Amino acid sequence: MSVTGVCQVCERREAEYVCHRCGAAVCTVHFDQDKGLCVHCADPDGKNDVFAEGEEDVPEFR
Template sequence: MSVSGLCEVCQQPAVDHTCDRCGNLVCDRHFDAELGVCSECVAEIRGGDPSDPTGTSDDDMPDGVDTYEY
Protein backbone atom coordinates (compact mmCIF):
# COMPACT_ATOMS: atom_id res chain seq x y z
CA MET A 1 0.00 0.00 0.00
CA SER A 2 1.33 3.43 -0.86
CA VAL A 3 0.78 6.23 1.63
CA SER A 4 2.19 9.74 1.80
CA GLY A 5 4.12 11.30 4.65
CA LEU A 6 7.30 10.69 6.62
CA CYS A 7 8.22 7.50 8.44
CA GLU A 8 7.26 8.15 12.05
CA VAL A 9 10.31 6.22 13.28
CA CYS A 10 13.18 7.52 11.10
CA GLN A 11 11.57 10.53 9.33
CA GLN A 12 12.49 9.23 5.84
CA PRO A 13 10.05 10.13 3.03
CA ALA A 14 9.77 6.56 1.67
CA VAL A 15 6.63 5.52 3.58
CA ASP A 16 4.98 2.35 2.30
CA HIS A 17 3.01 0.96 5.26
CA THR A 18 0.57 1.83 8.01
CA CYS A 19 0.85 -0.03 11.31
CA ASP A 20 -2.25 -2.14 11.96
CA ARG A 21 -1.87 -1.64 15.72
CA CYS A 22 -1.11 2.07 16.23
CA GLY A 23 -1.63 3.61 12.79
CA ASN A 24 1.93 4.95 12.41
CA LEU A 25 3.12 5.59 8.85
CA VAL A 26 6.38 3.66 8.44
CA CYS A 27 8.96 2.70 5.80
CA ASP A 28 9.86 -0.88 4.82
CA ARG A 29 12.74 -0.94 7.31
CA HIS A 30 10.45 -0.19 10.26
CA PHE A 31 7.55 -2.49 9.30
CA ASP A 32 7.16 -6.14 10.23
CA ALA A 33 5.11 -7.61 7.38
CA GLU A 34 4.60 -10.88 9.26
CA LEU A 35 2.86 -9.12 12.16
CA GLY A 36 1.59 -6.12 10.19
CA VAL A 37 2.92 -3.68 12.76
CA CYS A 38 5.67 -1.06 13.04
CA SER A 39 8.98 -1.67 14.82
CA GLU A 40 7.80 0.37 17.83
CA CYS A 41 4.83 -1.97 18.30
CA VAL A 42 7.08 -5.00 17.77
CA ALA A 43 9.28 -3.66 20.57
CA GLU A 44 6.24 -3.34 22.84
CA ILE A 45 4.93 -6.78 21.91
CA ARG A 46 8.21 -8.70 21.95
CA GLY A 47 10.43 -6.32 23.89
CA GLY A 48 13.55 -4.73 22.47
CA ASP A 49 14.76 -1.60 20.74
CA PRO A 50 12.38 -0.04 18.16
CA SER A 51 15.32 1.36 16.21
CA ASP A 52 16.61 -2.21 15.70
CA PRO A 53 13.91 -4.00 13.72
CA THR A 54 15.96 -7.20 13.58
CA GLY A 55 15.57 -7.61 17.33
CA THR A 56 19.26 -8.28 17.89
CA SER A 57 20.12 -6.75 21.20
CA ASP A 58 22.51 -7.43 24.06
CA ASP A 59 20.00 -6.26 26.67
CA ASP A 60 19.99 -9.70 28.29
CA MET A 61 23.51 -9.11 29.64
CA PRO A 62 24.39 -6.71 32.47
CA ASP A 63 26.42 -3.65 31.51
CA GLY A 64 30.08 -4.43 30.89
CA VAL A 65 29.59 -8.19 30.86
CA ASP A 66 30.29 -10.13 27.66
CA THR A 67 30.48 -13.70 28.94
CA TYR A 68 30.16 -15.67 32.11
CA GLU A 69 32.90 -18.08 33.19
CA TYR A 70 32.48 -20.68 35.94
Protein backbone atom coordinates in the same frame (compact mmCIF):
# COMPACT_ATOMS: atom_id res chain seq x y z
CA MET B 1 -5.24 2.49 1.23
CA SER B 2 -2.58 4.84 -0.06
CA VAL B 3 0.22 5.92 2.27
CA THR B 4 1.96 9.26 1.75
CA GLY B 5 4.55 11.17 3.72
CA VAL B 6 7.66 10.21 5.61
CA CYS B 7 8.18 7.38 8.07
CA GLN B 8 7.06 8.32 11.57
CA VAL B 9 9.96 6.37 13.09
CA CYS B 10 13.02 7.59 11.16
CA GLU B 11 11.45 10.67 9.56
CA ARG B 12 13.70 10.15 6.53
CA ARG B 13 12.34 7.47 4.21
CA GLU B 14 9.05 7.49 2.35
CA ALA B 15 6.32 5.72 4.33
CA GLU B 16 4.92 2.67 2.54
CA TYR B 17 2.96 0.90 5.29
CA VAL B 18 0.53 1.67 8.09
CA CYS B 19 0.82 -0.12 11.42
CA HIS B 20 -2.28 -2.21 12.09
CA ARG B 21 -2.12 -1.44 15.81
CA CYS B 22 -1.22 2.25 16.20
CA GLY B 23 -1.80 3.58 12.68
CA ALA B 24 1.72 5.00 12.24
CA ALA B 25 2.90 5.46 8.65
CA VAL B 26 6.29 3.75 8.36
CA CYS B 27 8.95 2.78 5.81
CA THR B 28 9.95 -0.77 4.90
CA VAL B 29 12.84 -0.78 7.42
CA HIS B 30 10.55 0.09 10.33
CA PHE B 31 7.67 -2.27 9.51
CA ASP B 32 7.40 -5.94 10.48
CA GLN B 33 5.54 -7.43 7.52
CA ASP B 34 4.93 -10.75 9.26
CA LYS B 35 3.11 -9.06 12.14
CA GLY B 36 1.71 -6.06 10.23
CA LEU B 37 3.14 -3.74 12.90
CA CYS B 38 5.60 -0.90 13.13
CA VAL B 39 8.82 -1.70 15.00
CA HIS B 40 7.58 0.03 18.14
CA CYS B 41 4.40 -2.08 18.36
CA ALA B 42 6.21 -5.25 17.28
CA ASP B 43 8.79 -4.74 20.05
CA PRO B 44 7.03 -2.79 22.84
CA ASP B 45 9.80 -3.56 25.36
CA GLY B 46 12.42 -1.90 23.13
CA LYS B 47 14.69 -4.93 23.11
CA ASN B 48 15.71 -4.40 19.47
CA ASP B 49 17.44 -1.33 18.08
CA VAL B 50 14.95 0.13 15.58
CA PHE B 51 17.77 1.83 13.68
CA ALA B 52 20.07 -1.21 13.55
CA GLU B 53 19.11 -2.19 10.01
CA GLY B 54 19.42 -0.09 6.90
CA GLU B 55 20.30 3.30 8.35
CA GLU B 56 23.72 3.45 6.73
CA ASP B 57 22.16 4.20 3.34
CA VAL B 58 20.28 7.25 4.58
CA PRO B 59 22.02 10.60 4.10
CA GLU B 60 22.18 12.88 7.12
CA PHE B 61 20.20 16.08 6.91
CA ARG B 62 22.15 19.17 7.92
